Amino acid sequence: MTNRQVILAELPTDRLEVGHFRLQDVPDPVAGPGQVLVATRYLSIDAANRAWMQGATYTSALEGGQVMAGGTIGEVVESDVAGFTAGDLVEGAWGWQTRAAVDARQLHRLTPRPGPLSHQLSLYGTTALTAYFGLLEVTRPQPGETLVVSAAAGAVGNVVCQLGKIAGCRVVAIAGGPAKCAWLTDELGVDAAVDHRDGGFRKALRAACPDGIDVYFDNVGGDILGAALFGMNLHGRISCCGVVSQYDTGSPAPGPRGVPGLLVTKRLTMRGFIVMDFYDGEPARKVEAQNELAAWVDAGKLRPVEDVMEGIDAAPHALVDLLAGGNVGKRMVHVAG
Amino acid sequence: MTNRQVILAELPTDRLEVGHFRLQDVPDPVAGPGQVLVATRYLSIDAANRAWMQGATYTSALEGGQVMAGGTIGEVVESDVAGFTAGDLVEGAWGWQTRAAVDARQLHRLTPRPGPLSHQLSLYGTTALTAYFGLLEVTRPQPGETLVVSAAAGAVGNVVCQLGKIAGCRVVAIAGGPAKCAWLTDELGVDAAVDHRDGGFRKALRAACPDGIDVYFDNVGGDILGAALFGMNLHGRISCCGVVSQYDTGSPAPGPRGVPGLLVTKRLTMRGFIVMDFYDGEPARKVEAQNELAAWVDAGKLRPVEDVMEGIDAAPHALVDLLAGGNVGKRMVHVAG
Numbered sequence: 001m002t003n004r005q006v007i008l009a010e011l012p013t014d015r016l017e018v019g020h021f022r023l024q025d026v027p028d029p030v031a032g033p034g035q036v037l038v039a040t041r042y043l044s045i046d047a048a049n050r051a052w053m054q055g056a057t058y059t060s061a062l063e064g065g066q067v068m069a070g071g072t073i074g075e076v077v078e079s080d081v082a083g084f085t086a087g088d089l090v091e092g093a094w095g096w097q098t099r100a101a102v103d104a105r106q107l108h109r110l111t112p113r114p115g116p117l118s119h120q121l122s123l124y125g126t127t128a129l130t131a132y133f134g135l136l137e138v139t140r141p142q143p144g145e146t147l148v149v150s151a152a153a154g155a156v157g158n159v160v161c162q163l164g165k166i167a168g169c170r171v172v173a174i175a176g177g178p179a180k181c182a183w184l185t186d187e188l189g190v191d192a193a194v195d196h197r198d199g200g201f202r203k204a205l206r207a208a209c210p211d212g213i214d215v216y217f218d219n220v221g222g223d224i225l226g227a228a229l230f231g232m233n234l235h236g237r238i239s240c241c242g243v244v245s246q247y248d249t250g251s252p253a254p255g256p257r258g259v260p261g262l263l264v265t266k267r268l269t270m271r272g273f274i275v276m277d278f279y280d281g282e283p284a285r286k287v288e289a290q291n292e293l294a295a296w297v298d299a300g301k302l303r304p305v306e307d308v309m310e311g312i313d314a315a316p317h318a319l320v321d322l323l324a325g326g327n328v329g330k331r332m333v334h335v336a337g
Numbered sequence: 338m339t340n341r342q343v344i345l346a347e348l349p350t351d352r353l354e355v356g357h358f359r360l361q362d363v364p365d366p367v368a369g370p371g372q373v374l375v376a377t378r379y380l381s382i383d384a385a386n387r388a389w390m391q392g393a394t395y396t397s398a399l400e401g402g403q404v405m406a407g408g409t410i411g412e413v414v415e416s417d418v419a420g421f422t423a424g425d426l427v428e429g430a431w432g433w434q435t436r437a438a439v440d441a442r443q444l445h446r447l448t449p450r451p452g453p454l455s456h457q458l459s460l461y462g463t464t465a466l467t468a469y470f471g472l473l474e475v476t477r478p479q480p481g482e483t484l485v486v487s488a489a490a491g492a493v494g495n496v497v498c499q500l501g502k503i504a505g506c507r508v509v510a511i512a513g514g515p516a517k518c519a520w521l522t523d524e525l526g527v528d529a530a531v532d533h534r535d536g537g538f539r540k541a542l543r544a545a546c547p548d549g550i551d552v553y554f555d556n557v558g559g560d561i562l563g564a565a566l567f568g569m570n571l572h573g574r575i576s577c578c579g580v581v582s583q584y585d586t587g588s589p590a591p592g593p594r595g596v597p598g599l600l601v602t603k604r605l606t607m608r609g610f611i612v613m614d615f616y617d618g619e620p621a622r623k624v625e626a627q628n629e630l631a632a633w634v635d636a637g638k639l640r641p642v643e644d645v646m647e648g649i650d651a652a653p654h655a656l657v658d659l660l661a662g663g664n665v666g667k668r669m670v671h672v673a674g
Binding site: 226235243246252253257258261264265268270273277 | 555558562563572577578579580583589590591592593594595596597598599600601602603604605606607608609610611614
């Protein structure tokens with residue numbers, strides 16, 4: 001066996017391109033003490049992958065020449081470590097490679113769920129949990145409230161939209177382009193969708209929210225956050241989940257006009273979060289959330305939206321294209337199995 | 338008797354100047370049904386007076402040609418309304434005039450307190466209550482935490498600094514100019530003071546907060562908010578009280594870089610508030626807060642800081658000078674009595 005790796009050959013100074021990566025084949029890794037040999041089944045492709053190239057955030061900054069970092073799920077191939085046996089399905093962050101020797105402490109066994117393995121990423125993984133805690137805990141949406149979601153067709157956004165409907169909100173989705181907007185209203189079932197690439201975006205957002213905005217779930221920052229701020233109702237809540245508009249650039253834009261002025265006059269709360277904060281040291285909370293998501297799946301109220309590319313060689317394109325808004329739902333790369 | 342009024346003759350398009358106001362004497366007002374005739378004792382001079390000229394916020398927008406709006410305390414001269422008798426001390430917002438006929442519903446009787454009447458504005462009025470609720474309720478400061486306060490020598494800021502010390506925080510004050518900074522450390526007793534007009538401001542703020550910033554009480558917005566954001570610790574809280582840096586201008590600046598990016602990576606909460614939200618419909622909460630403030634005054638832990646100008650004709654200058662940072666403590670105009 002060999003291990004195929006995707007190397008981040010050099011850090012981008014502006015937009016990320018496929019040429020920033022290279023492929024290499026190296027000998028099969030050997031598990032050291034406390035390590036487990038795993039075979040990758042899926043890579044999770046996330047906007048956060050690009051954010052890590054901008055410097056240290058909640059994970060260490062990436063450097064050129066390394067195996068590209070990223071969330072992964074796979075299968076244990078060999079293990080001398082108690083608690084892990086060949087054939088176990090595990091999640092971790094061993095990056096863009098087909099095989100890896102991973103410290104057992106950095107692996108989590110997946111709770112078996114009905115349905116294909118990919119659902120572990122689309123319905124029960126970090127993105128779905130981000131939607132769950134970032135919407136339900138951070139903003140506590142109430143029936144009848146208007147919830148606006150940006151990057152609504154994305155991995156987190158589509159789950160936020162679905163959870164918003166479950167919570168009884170009027171859900172207004174923001175996405176890029178008419179095709180995504182049509183999909184959001186016709187297939188996902190949101191109440192309205194607004195195209196932020198359209199020149200009339202601000203006016204269309206106002207029209208889609210005749211009673212104003214009570215909760216805004218922000219995946220993007222920048223001008224879209226600015227537009228939402230102006231539409232917020234008194235005592236509105238903004239969940240700050242990500243800043244996709246600012247990841248794929250060397251020169252981040254200034255913050256939205258209206259911060260902090262509109263926060264004061266409208267008495268708004270903006271809260272940033274990282275999903276792990278809600279269950280680190282409290283793993284039962286994570287399982288509890290996953291069980292609630294599973295119950296909604298069983299009840300037909302929540303469905304997976306997946307965007308799968310085939311083969312590890314596709315990973316660089318999968319990320320570059322995601323940053324350009326090419327995905328609908330949870331993007332992942334199917335590696336094997 | 339005549340009534341001397343200060344008229345906002347025209348709205349400023351950029352910086353406010355004394356020339357935007359004019360004085361006029363009109364006949365003594367006559368109380369209509371449900372109204373009380375009051376004589377003004379003090380005008381409260383606040384940065385918010387300028388904000389109201391920018392458009393509707395939580396109060397109606399000001400228009401040129403009106404009596405200048407503003408908080409007031411005074412004495413009942415004549416009343417046929419139950420609950421108000423000549424000689425009663427009342428607070429309200431009848432604006433910059435020496436006499437007024439005011440709807441009784443828009444008056445509140447002052448709870449008698451020891452000390453001069455001006456303490457009703459400096460220690461128990463809206464500014465002190467803003468400090469009280471905006472610090473203690475919005476951010477819940479803990480002993481040993483680092484609290485940074487901007488416009489720290491101002492009416493709200495000086496009380497926030499004092500309440501921060503009472504809460505057991507390390508208090509770092511931000512103010513404009515070396516004189517205010519010296520006063521803050523030497524007289525008010527904060528742990529450190531940083532001059533935002535100094536070229537080395539950002540570095541000095543970092544040096545004054547060796548353990549980072551847990552709580553930031555923001556009176557100013559703009560670049561100072563931007564600097565504080567970069568120094569915040571994980572899970573820090575920002576109380577958004579005002580945006581003084583953006584009131585006295587026709588072209589508000591963009592928001593701080595780092596919104597919302599730093600909110601996400603540092604898991605920050607920013608919350609705007611208006612003090613009335615904490616006690617409107619619940620007047621007992623206001624009295625409770627005032628009683629706690631009074632107990633700290635009695636215990637020698639909280640003291641009034643007042644900046645009084647004499648005579649209603651001084652009101653325009655009092656506001657223009659306040660917007661330029663000319664005040665230390667609660668600015669008011671003593672009108673009579």
